[in-house]
Amino acid sequence: MRYKLLLSVLLVGPIHAQQTSVLFIGNSYTYVNDLPNTLRQLALSLDDTMTVASSAPGGYTLFQHSTYAPTIAAIESQDWDFVVLQEQSQLGALPFDVTTTELGASALVQRIEDNHECTYPVFYMTWGRQDGDAQNCASFPFMCTYDGMQQGLRTNYIALAEWNDSYTAPVGAAWKAVRDAHPTISLYDADGSHPSPAGTYLAACVFYCTLYQESCAGATFNGSIDAGTAAILRSIASSTVLDEPLTWNLDVPNGTSALLDGASVGWNWITLIHNGEGEHLWVCSDGQTSTSSTPTFTFDESATYIITHTYNDPCGNTDTVTLTFNIVLGVDELAAATQTKVFSGLPGVIEIQGARGGETLTLCDAQGRVLQQERLTGTMHRFICGAGLHLWRISDEHGNLRSGAVVVR
Known part of the structure; x- marks a missing residue:
């Protein structure tokens, strides 16, 4: 994926x-x-x-x-x-x-x-x-x-x-x-x-x-x-x-904000997390909607999906955030993804096993802000980073992407 x-x-x-x-x-x-x-x-x-x-x-x-x-x-x-x-x-x-x-x-x-x-x-x-x-x-x-x-x-x-x-x-x-x-x-x-x-x-x-x-x-x-x-x-x-x-x-x-507090991803789904106690409205461009604070969206085909989150806090303030997901589902991509393992075994450290070399790792926080980018020159790497949920993306020179999320202690 x-x-x-x-x-x-x-x-x-x-x-x-x-x-x-x-x-x-x-x-x-x-x-x-x-x-x-x-x-x-x-x-x-x-x-x-x-x-x-x-x-x-x-x-x-x-x-x-x-x-x-x-x-x-x-x-x-x-x-x-x-x-x-x-x-x-x-x-x-x-x-x-x-x-x-x-x-x-x-x-x-x-x-x-x-x-x-x-x-x-x-x-x-x-x-x-x-x-x-x-x-x-x-x-x-x-x-x-x-x-x-x-x-x-x-x-x-x-x-x-x-x-x-x-x-x-x-x-x-x-x-x-x-x-x-x-x-x-x-x-x-x-x-x-x-x-x-x-x-x-x-x-x-x-x-x-x-x-x-x-x-x-x-x-x-x-x-x-x-x-x-x-x-x-x-x-x-x-x-x-x-x-x-x-x-x-x-x-x-x-501090009213519709920005995410976290996320988890699977091969064809993503769960978005917001800890606000107010009212939520999530609208996906394919017609999916949710009023949960932790909605899950599933995707049946490759496409660009736009999800808009509108949050009304208990004081009546409103904030809106728009997230764009470009998702490609395919056998080749899924196979490639299984070859790379991204995990956190030690506090404050992200480890990568199975990289192919010549790729670029991008780490983002839960709101999608880029924290760091690193060139992967070998198959195994360790990077120091802060605690919390990190979204990762590995891309090669052909534009192929694989991604996921990892929680760092």
């Missing part, structure tokens, strides 16, 4: 809910100018209904929030769609090893998930102070300037989102883009730290684009700023978020 696996992936983003609920956990960068309500009104002007709430005592850190009774009560008060997490403005830029930011963030994310597994945590990337942070300048020279502080915030918030399987709302990145391109737009309050009404409006625009993953350019709500400035801020917020969705960890909500 010839067996060739090619993989392509289509990621499908979240769709609008009938009503979206957002809880903000932060401090004065959240409550000055009422960011939650500004976002609500912006969304409403785009025909999206949103309910908002906040727990934002002045100067509070994420670590303080993690044990603060009103914050805990707010998290547990309902099944939120999104919970926004904002660190104290200076701590968010400092190295993690001198702050409690990591501990506070992870504790809050865990509490959010314990309350409702379908809630998306969103880290609120804030902005550098207008002229840097004089208080921390001596100990941390990068904090002496706006640019240095902003880079620290960007690096840390992206890391927090990645480590905690959360979104980043890149307000600070949009803030920098406005400062660079439109220096006459005043985003700061008189203290050079807190947001002006324009700064809060920009933050609301970034949050809209992050939560809905759509442009806010068409919004008609301008807040208390002039229409021309509002249009500029909406445009920059939209491009900042939507031009780099992977940077802000917006690609697959909560």
